[in-house]
Amino acid sequence: MTATPGTSAPQTHPHPPSPVRDALTLMSLPVLAALTVAGAFAGGGTRRWFGGRAESQRAEAQAAKDAAAAAFYELDTAQRDLRISIETISAVDDSPAARRAIADFEALGRRIDEASQTYIQAVDAQDLDRDDLDAATANRARTELTAAKDELVRVKGELDRFTTSLGPLLGSAETQLARLAPAVERARQALLGASNALDAVREKRLSADDLAARLAALAPELTKLNQGAGQHGVAATLERAERVQREAGAIRAEAERLPERAAEIDRRLSSLSTRAQALTTRSGQIEPVLSELRRRFSAACWQDLQQVPQQAAENVRQAERKLTEARAAREAQRWPDATSLLSTVRALLNTTDEAVSAAGDRLTRLNAVQKDPRQEIERTRFALRDAQRLAMTGRSAPDPRHARPLDEAVARLDRAVAALDSGRHPDYWHFLTETEAVRNTVARTVAQIREERGGPTQ
Known part of the structure; x- marks a missing residue:
């Protein structure tokens, strides 16, 4: 917002792409100078002074004009500062909250322009330095200028409250901006570290073509990092810097492990060759x-x-x-x-x-x-009896969910023993697989009982 008394309409500023505070302050100085020029010349010796009520009203009108000019300058300065904050947010944040803040700022800017227009019209309405300024005209000018000042102050209050509401968004945006330069630098250092690691590997006459290709694929990303956030956005640049750092770090780590990897492959080749020869003999x-x-x-x-x-x-x-x-x-x-x-x-x-x-x-x-099946039978029966005792612990009758599989396991063992005794050429392998299956059933049942009772399963 920039306005010069004496003009018929306010002039609105386009949003500068990236203003800095000192430059903005300097830009607003001509406004203040223009507003105070008339008063500066009023103290000369060229005007005839009239006493009485007219001069008193003229002084009050001039004081109202000065107060309005100060209010206008404060509002203009605050708007310029707020624009910098809004540009910071819009450069970093594309969330719905940020978009609402930008829209609200634009709406507030229109209200500021309206208040500024009222102020400028009030300034242009009367020339307070006229020799023939009467008391009624001076009084009317004072009233209009005071009303314009009050409106500027009211809008300044709205702007201040809006500025306060931007605190979380602005803090988040500034945090991201503060992360930007270090993140980009870490990415560059990671790329340099990966390149140096590849050079060290090549000095040992080890090729790392796949790693070199992966590093070369990051070159376009480095170009975009060098182009900066102004072209690609803060959020995208941060994400790109972190990705480049991560991928370059992985390349460096693999390159540094490559000599040990080669040695490990050599060891495995030797070990597996020896093992293959031994298995040939065993086969x-x-x-x-x-x-x-x-x-x-x-x-x-x-x-x-x-x-x-x-x-x-x-x-x-x-x-x-x-x-x-x-x-x-x-x-x-x-x-x-x-x-x-x-x-x-x-x-x-x-x-x-x-x-x-x-x-x-x-x-x-x-x-x-074949020599003595009783050892296998007793081993299995012991597991069964132990499970049965556990199932009866603290109970007058076993839980059917536990008793049923254990009873079936007992019957299965009895059938296996009977089959072993019935034939001339017993199927000892079937007997062994049956006893093993019985023990597996017992183990599952015991684990279930202990789990239900809150005890260890082993």
């Missing part, structure tokens, strides 16, 4: 185990192991092929490929190890139960 021992199982036990005890020798040999061959591919990937420094291939090798060898061990474990368990 050759499966056939004698199967031969003994066929000779001493019924088919049900070993039929599911028939394919183990062939599958083990195939798994080892496949693991060795993958090891060859992993070595080639390591030499080409294709680190992700080498890591993936070694994981495949490990899975193949684990599967083979489990299958080879299963055949030997089967023979050991069958030998033990």
Whole structure:
């Protein structure tokens, strides 16, 4: 808002893109000067002074004019300061609350223009320096100027209250602005750190092409950061700076781990190669185990192991092929490929190890139960009795939810024992799987009882 007494209409200022307080203060000085020029010349010696009531009214009108000018200047200054706050908010915040604040500021600006127009018209209505100014005219000028001043003061009060209401929005916006420069600087430093880490890796003759490509992809983001928030907005620039810092930090961390990663891949290549050779030797021992199982036990005890020798040999061959591919990937420094291939090798060898061990474990368990099945039976019955005692603790009769599975487990064990005693060639493996299933049922029931009673499940 800028107005000069003597004009017929107010002049409204366009919103400056980013004013600073000193410049705005200097811009408003001509207004104050214009408002006080007439009074400055009034004290000269060129005007004839008339005594009496006219001169008294002239003095009162001049005092009203000075008070109105001061009120106008205060309102103009406050409006300029508020515009800076509004521009700060609009640069950072696009929330509904911020948009309402901007709209309210524009509406308040229109009210300020109206009050300013009234003031300017009151100033232009009468020339208080006229020699022939009569008392009635001076009195009318005083009344109009006082009314204009009162309106300016009232609108200034509205502006002050609106300014106070902007506190939370302005505080949030200023906080974001305060974060902006440090965030951008951290992003630049993160990019520099990532670049230096890649240089250090290359000095060790390790390639990091994937990391270099990821770093190069951040170049457009750096360009936008350098262009600044004025072009891309504060919120977007903050988000971009944080993302660049995060991604550049990840690149740097991976680059710094690369030498250790290469060493770890070398260790895994050596270890898995040794393990593959050992499994090749162990796989050759499966056939004698199967031969003994066929000779001493019924088919049900070993039929599911028939394919183990062939599958083990195939798994080892496949693991060795993958090891060859992993070595080639390591030499080409294709680190992700080498890591993936070694994981495949490990899975193949684990599967083979489990299958080879299963055949030997089967023979050991069958030998033990054939020699003396009572140990397996007693072990299972003990678990059952222990669970039954727990189910009866503190009760005169067991809970059907607990008694039913335990009774079924007892019957299942009895059937397994009877089957073991009934045949000429007992199915010892079926017996072992049944007793194990009974113990699993017992364990689940015990865990349920303890959980319901609030005790430990183990």
